[in-house]
Amino acid sequence: xxxxxxxxxxxxxxxxxxxxxxxxxxxxxxxxxxxxxxxxxxxxxxxxxxxxxxxxxxxxxxxxxxxxxxxxxxxxxxxxxxxxxxxxxxxxxxxxxxxxxxxxxxxxxxxx
Amino acid sequence: xxxxxxxxxxxxxxxxxxxxxxxxxxxxxxxxxxxxxxxxxxxxxxxxxxxxxxxxxxxxxxxxxxxxxxxxxxxxxxxxxxxxxxxxxxxxxxxxxxxxxxxxxxxxxxxxxxxxxxxxxxxxxxxxxxxxxxxxxxxxxxxxxxxxxxxxxxxxxxxxxxxxxxxxxxxxxxxxxxxxxxxxxxxxxxxxxxxxxxxxxxxxxxxxxxxxxxxxxxxxxxxxxxxxxxxxxxxxxxxxxxxxxxxxxxxxxxxxxxxxxxxxxxxxxxxxxxxxxxxxxxxxxxxxxxxxxxxxxxxxxxxxxxxxxxxxxxxxxxxxxxxxxxxxxxxxxxxxxxxxxxxxxxxxxxxxxxxxxxxxxxxxxxxxxxxxxxxxxxxxxxxxxxxxxxxxxxxxxxxxxxxxxxxxxxxxxxxxxxxxxxxxxxxxxxxxxxxx
Numbered sequence: 001x002x003x004x005x006x007x008x009x010x011x012x013x014x015x016x017x018x019x020x021x022x023x024x025x026x027x028x029x030x031x032x033x034x035x036x037x038x039x040x041x042x043x044x045x046x047x048x049x050x051x052x053x054x055x056x057x058x059x060x061x062x063x064x065x066x067x068x069x070x071x072x073x074x075x076x077x078x079x080x081x082x083x084x085x086x087x088x089x090x091x092x093x094x095x096x097x098x099x100x101x102x103x104x105x106x107x108x109x110x111x112x
Numbered sequence: 113x114x115x116x117x118x119x120x121x122x123x124x125x126x127x128x129x130x131x132x133x134x135x136x137x138x139x140x141x142x143x144x145x146x147x148x149x150x151x152x153x154x155x156x157x158x159x160x161x162x163x164x165x166x167x168x169x170x171x172x173x174x175x176x177x178x179x180x181x182x183x184x185x186x187x188x189x190x191x192x193x194x195x196x197x198x199x200x201x202x203x204x205x206x207x208x209x210x211x212x213x214x215x216x217x218x219x220x221x222x223x224x225x226x227x228x229x230x231x232x233x234x235x236x237x238x239x240x241x242x243x244x245x246x247x248x249x250x251x252x253x254x255x256x257x258x259x260x261x262x263x264x265x266x267x268x269x270x271x272x273x274x275x276x277x278x279x280x281x282x283x284x285x286x287x288x289x290x291x292x293x294x295x296x297x298x299x300x301x302x303x304x305x306x307x308x309x310x311x312x313x314x315x316x317x318x319x320x321x322x323x324x325x326x327x328x329x330x331x332x333x334x335x336x337x338x339x340x341x342x343x344x345x346x347x348x349x350x351x352x353x354x355x356x357x358x359x360x361x362x363x364x365x366x367x368x369x370x371x372x373x374x375x376x377x378x379x380x381x382x383x384x385x386x387x388x389x390x391x392x393x394x395x396x397x398x399x400x401x402x403x404x405x406x407x408x409x410x411x412x413x414x415x416x417x418x419x420x421x422x423x424x425x426x427x428x429x430x431x432x433x434x435x436x437x438x439x440x441x442x443x444x445x446x447x448x449x450x451x452x453x454x455x456x457x458x459x460x461x462x463x464x465x466x467x468x469x470x471x472x473x474x475x476x477x478x479x480x481x482x483x484x485x486x487x488x489x490x491x492x493x494x495x496x497x498x499x500x501x502x503x504x505x506x507x508x509x510x511x512x513x514x515x516x517x518x519x520x521x522x523x524x525x526x527x528x529x530x531x532x533x534x535x536x537x538x539x540x541x542x543x544x545x546x547x548x
Contacts, residue, residue, distance in 0.1 A: 044307070045366045047376060047425060048413045051305050 001096040001109065002070040006061045007035065008081040008089040013059045019080040020063065023073065026112060029062040039087035058089060064099055066109050113200055117335040118207045121215050124331025127324045128218035132159055132225050134320025138375065139229045141313030142424050146496025147233045148309055148506040154228035154240055161241060162221045162248050167192055170220055171213050173253035175261055182265030184254050207334065215331060216256070223252050223280045229424030230288035233306075234298050234493050237501040239486045243291065246476045251287060251469050255279050259461070271461030272445070272454070274343065275332035277387020277438040278465045285431025286466045288422065290473035295486050297421035299493055306423075311371045318375035322351060325382045329389050339390050346389040347382065350401035354381020357405025365409075373409065376429060380408035383433030388441035396444035404436045438462045 008016060013030060020028060034055040041054040065073050070093050077091050101111040136155035143151045162170070169190050176185030189195060192213065200206035224244035231240070258264040259271065259279040266278070273279060298306070308314060329347045333340035358377025359369045384404030385397055392400065412428035415421065422428065439462065442455030480486050492500035499505060 045362070045368055045370055046308060046372050047370075048362070048366055048409070049416065050366070051307055 001099060001112070002065055002067055002093050003096045004063045004065060004070060004073050004077070004091065004093050006077045006081065006089060006091040007033065007058050008061065008077070009083065009087060010057055010059045012081045012083070013061065016061060016077055016080045019076050020061075020073065023076050025063055025065070025073065027064070031060045031062075033058050033060045037087070037090065056087065064096060064112055066112065113198075114205050114207060114335070117337075118211055120336035120340065121207050121211045121331055121334055124327035125211070125215040125218055127327025128215065128222070128331065129159075129324075131218070131321050131324035131328060132156065132222045134317045134324055135222060135225055136317065137313045138317025138321060138379070139232065139424050141310040141315075141317060142229075142308040142372070143232050144306060144496075145309045145506060147498055149502050149504055150237065150497035151228070151232055153237065153502060154231070154235075155225040157237075157241060158221050158225040158228075158244060161245055162224065163217060165245065165248060166213075166217045166220055170248065170253050171216070173249075174216065174220070174256040175213070178257075178261065178263035182258060182261075182263050182268060185257050185261065201334070212334065215334075216260075219276055219280060219328070220248055220252055220256070223276075223284050224248055224287075226281070226284035226430055227288040227291060227426060230292045230422045230426040231295055232298075232423035233497065234423075234488055235295055235486055236484070236488050237497070239480050239484050242484060243476060243480045243486070246480070247287060247473060250476065251472050252279070252283065255283050255465055255469065258465075266461050266464070269457055269460060270454075271457050272391055272441050272449070273387045273438065273461065274390045275329045275386045277383070277434045278461050281383045281386060281430040281434030282438065282462055282465050283469045285427050285429075285434060286469040287473035288426040289420070289431065290470045291477040291486075292420060292422055294474060294477035294481055298423060299490065301421045302416065302419075308372065311375075314372060314375050318378050322378055322382060325351075325386075329386060333390065343389040345394060346392065346397035347385055349394050350385035350389070350397040350404070351378050351381035353398045353401030354378060354384065354405035354408075355401075357381075357402040358409040359405075361406045361409040376412070376425070377405040377409065380404045380429050380433045383430055384437035384440070387434065387437045388444070391441050391445040391447075391449050393446050396440075396446065399444065400437060400440050403440065404433050407436060408432050435462055 006016070010032070017028065017030070035058055036055050039056065041052060041056060044051045044053055061077070063073055074091050074093060081091075082088055098107060099111040100107050132155055136152040139155060140148050140152040169187065171192060172187055172189035173185045176187065176189045178184070179186045192210075195209050195213065197208060197210060199209045201209055201212055224247055227244075227247075228240070256279050258266040259273045259276075261267060266273070271278070300306070325347055326344050330340040330344035333343060355374050355377040358373045358380065362373040363369055381401040381404050384400050388400060389397065408429050411432040412425040414428065415425070438458050439455065442451070442458040445454060477486060488497060488500065496505075
């Protein structure tokens with residue numbers, strides 16, 4: 001099994017979620033995160049005092065998938081997340097040792 | 113008794129009362145989350161402390177019979193002694209003295225509250241309460257007597273302070289400067305980001321201040337007449353112009369029209385028109401507003417250059433705005449009131465209040481610091497004053513974790529058949545304190 005993690009622009013999240021559901025993904029986790037890549041931050045001004053905000057709000061989507069689906073899921077996310085502008089985000093895949101469904105105790109691919 | 117005037121003054125008193133919670137929100141939104149409630153409370157508590165002191169002896173010291181020299185009232189009206197519902201100001205066409213006393217009480221309440229913004233995030237709440245108790249008694253009540261009581265020495269000098277440019281704004285601005293020099297800078301001043309936690313609250317507060325200020329300024333006519341109308345109109349005009357002045361300055365200097373700038377510009381305009389409003393025409397009000405908006409916008413940056421930590425710019429807005437309004441009335445006053453002589457009187461009024469207020473405020477702050485300790489502990493300051501002094505936090509936004517029931521809290525709703533969660537030894541919820 002693989003864990004696909006994507007950090008994307010928050011306003012793309014709904015479309016990515018819909019695309020993953022159409023692809024047949026059962027479950028996913030979405031969280032609000034802060035960070036930056038090459039995009040860096042922005043400047044805010046309060047009564048003339050300037051504040052450099054280094055991190056930007058992003059959304060993190062995590063999906064557990066079977067090995068053979070990982071490449072397709074990455075592809076779905078990249079296609080839906082892309083706006084072509086700086087700050088579109090990143091997607092990465094890591095191997096997962098085991099997965100347990102808490103309610104039933106099922107393990108491995110059955111638990112997905 | 114004049115019913116219309118009485119009704120107007122009573123309503124104005126209620127409007128001015130609203131300014132103090134408005135100020136609390138104006139300041140409260142500008143601090144960081146961890147001390148937001150403390151900031152609200154530092155302003156709000158004045159409604160309690162000063163109200164009681166006013167009845168006990170404040171009214172008497174400010175508006176009682178002069179003890180001589182125009183410096184202070186006597187103790188003849190302690191506990192509002194001798195003032196009955198039918199006691200009127202200025203003969204049978206006057207208003208009840210009680211209405212006047214209530215109206216003036218609201219001024220006494222907001223003036224020390226104004227200072228709280230300069231000391232945000234770093235003083236002990238009990239020390240603050242002691243400080244404003246002493247400050248209104250030894251600074252505000254005497255200065256109000258100087259400026260507004262017919263026997264007061266600045267009143268007799270013909271200093272124009274229609275609604276409190278000297279007694280309220282210059283007084284509070286200088287008092288704040290003296291106190292913050294004693295208290296010192298916030299930990300991390302000029303290093304850590306100290307962004308406002310809620311600009312919508314700032315905007316709400318500024319709106320309430322603007323609304324209440326009609327009572328503050330127009331009500332100071334103490335009659336529902338043309339002077340009140342002039343003052344009300346000029347209040348609106350100067351405030352609008354000041355907001356535009358601040359925004360224009362910011363756009364040129366910093367590249368954006370900020371929300372905090374709009375709110376601050378409005379307050380600067382309100383401050384500046386306060387002493388002068390009834391003596392100038394509408395064009396004078398526009399000019400006063402524009403000057404106050406731009407100059408105050410520039411002045412708030414002084415703290416970074418001069419290195420004093422006026423957290424929320426009480427000096428930049430109230431002292432500078434108050435001085436602008438107080439001096440410009442000497443230049444812009446119409447109907448033959450203005451001119452060099454008047455400008456000299458205005459300067460004398462402004463600078464005598466500054467000198468007295470600075471000296472006494474500094475001594476009082478030193479006294480409070482020596483006797484009970486003005487400054488919060490470093491740990492409390494870093495963790496936030498809300499938990500330290502108020503046992504509360506402003507917001508519960510936490511999505512993870514939760515709250516453990518404390519002593520006295522209602523028992524959780526649990527059915528008898530539900531198994532108790534097993535926390536295991538050493539993992540029991542602490543029933544004394546919740547670690548957030």
